[in-house]
Amino acid sequence: MSNIREVARLAEVSVATVSRTLQQPDLVSLKTRNKVLAAVKAAGYKPNLMAVRFRSGKTHNLVVLVPTVANVFFARVISGMQEAAHEKQYALLLGNTLGDDEMEAAYARMVQTSQADGLIQLRAHNPFDALQQPDSADDNPALLPMVNACEVLDKAPCPTVVLDNRAAASAMTEHLLALGHRRIAMIKGPARSPLTRDRVAGYRDALQAAGVSFAAELLSPGNFSLQSGFDAAGDLLALPNPPTAIFCENDEMAIGAIQRIKQSGLRVPADISVAGFDDISFAAFADPPLTTIAQPAEEFGRTAVRLLIDTLEGRLSKAPKVILPFELITRASTGPAPAAVPTPND
Amino acid sequence: MSNIREVARLAEVSVATVSRTLQQPDLVSLKTRNKVLAAVKAAGYKPNLMAVRFRSGKTHNLVVLVPTVANVFFARVISGMQEAAHEKQYALLLGNTLGDDEMEAAYARMVQTSQADGLIQLRAHNPFDALQQPDSADDNPALLPMVNACEVLDKAPCPTVVLDNRAAASAMTEHLLALGHRRIAMIKGPARSPLTRDRVAGYRDALQAAGVSFAAELLSPGNFSLQSGFDAAGDLLALPNPPTAIFCENDEMAIGAIQRIKQSGLRVPADISVAGFDDISFAAFADPPLTTIAQPAEEFGRTAVRLLIDTLEGRLSKAPKVILPFELITRASTGPAPAAVPTPND
């Protein structure tokens, strides 16, 4: 591959002139500029970006830490990131971490070794924790080159992008309460997750406001997979006094739950209502179509990338906390509470 | 950030000794080694990988061109890539191209400008086409630093990883024929795609082998989305003589089709059988669970990455064509052909 010296030789100018022709053309006379551009073309010259970045110390790469790309919601978030990153001439380095702290630390190290300028974390965990911190002895407590989105740390040392999960869960619970449901179960995510904690809080807010007492046995743990929704629903159906509605913390679990309920010979929503969260594309094509909370997934990605770039390029002094809107989408999977729940027959 | 010279100063040795301590420790005496390692720790030294890579000319980055990450199948493929790449210390740069040639070319340019060493393309299109070719005036017709997987070019100038789509489609069609179906429709992908062409060919192979004549009106175009499956199924149901089975080129379209069929008041599989392709996680949780062709999605990704790294590191002389196995998964969405198809009533 030809380099800048080759071009300089061809154009019979210095390397500085070639560089200027490409970076600040107005500093170069028209005649020289043409000569240089011709040489560039003749040599098929493409600046070696490794060299440029090495010198500038900026890689224009962003690491994305995602628990799993195989999750439809995260896939949409990443789509949005990609869009915003491409627009600003940044590239995304994908880190599929499977929620593993070690793996996250490995990717975070890419920032410290100048393989990437910054990092976006979609999970409530600081991947720099285990690593030696960037010199915090600095004057200001320096924002980490990081943005935390979707599921965020309570005290994130960086900008965050979230949904008001508590309000969203509350809204969905209210929707079910308004339909007459009193025994409303929730299939939640991993207990430690702040996201789950907030959604459970919203659920309890709404119950309390309606004067319905909280029943611990109606809180069933899942892991956001179809199978876990299926299993959790089975547990709930096996209760002595099963729920008339199940609110799942994501659409996958809701679809799994619906499948399980149908296998018990019960109908959705006639016997049991089911609600989801996320509004993934499959939600509208579920049977019955799923009532859910729509999240602006792509917007999460776009916003996170923009905030990160603003941070990196020093346009932020304080870490903003952006809250994105949700929307309750009412479809056919939720309906009026039945007078009494038939006994499952499987 | 401290650099190697700083460490050398602290350890009172030369930079070469520091470098050797980290790269080839056996060339350095134990005493010096310890001194250097202590200095490394004291300085919090992390080699600047940009510098390393600039000098070596290898970025250890791979670009992945994917039509859309929001597709469940591709998401799994990417998961597999990630796994293999991480294992070999490579990073993945994600290029969500939306099937746009311009966008692909933009990402391909990253290889030419030394931002990435190679590229994996999941679509049948050579992204380097529009670009100035790497000097092919070379001695051998030099393999492109690329691997083409999933949907491959007929004459790919690089290693490829594919499924025998023709055989798979044929197998599924045979399955439907064996159930007594004679009017078997296919919801296919975009006409230009080799993948679609092969699957249609397999479908026709099986029909012909069974002595069933091919009917053009039973070939309905889709674009791999849920909605397109829904719409295409609607068109098929509206035919004067609708099919008794629909074979969809992916699971999303199959799920969309099932939904449309149910809305017409018909039952799956009692009135119409539906089959998919890919075996995404939602397939097993569809209602009814979907008969489909399982593809080793993660293995596609892993194999593609390994082949690419082998290519880049010069371990391949010829471009291999790897064919991965498929498996017919029989679930409840396909069943015996009905005596006669009831008229849809919507």
Next chain:
DNA sequence: CGGCAAAATGTAATCCGTTACATTTTTTAA
């Protein structure tokens, strides 16, 4: 035409780690 400012161009340092080659130190064998 002299003289000065402005514009254009050139020179060389710089970013940081690696490594060929040179030099010094240690070990080994005679």
Next chain:
DNA sequence: TTAAAAAATGTAACGGATTACATTTTGCCG
């Protein structure tokens, strides 16, 4: 003990683009 071989360490060039600073050329006015 000494020469030669082996091991350890050091010096400096290198990769490619950018850019501060130096130098040359051009343009303009008196």
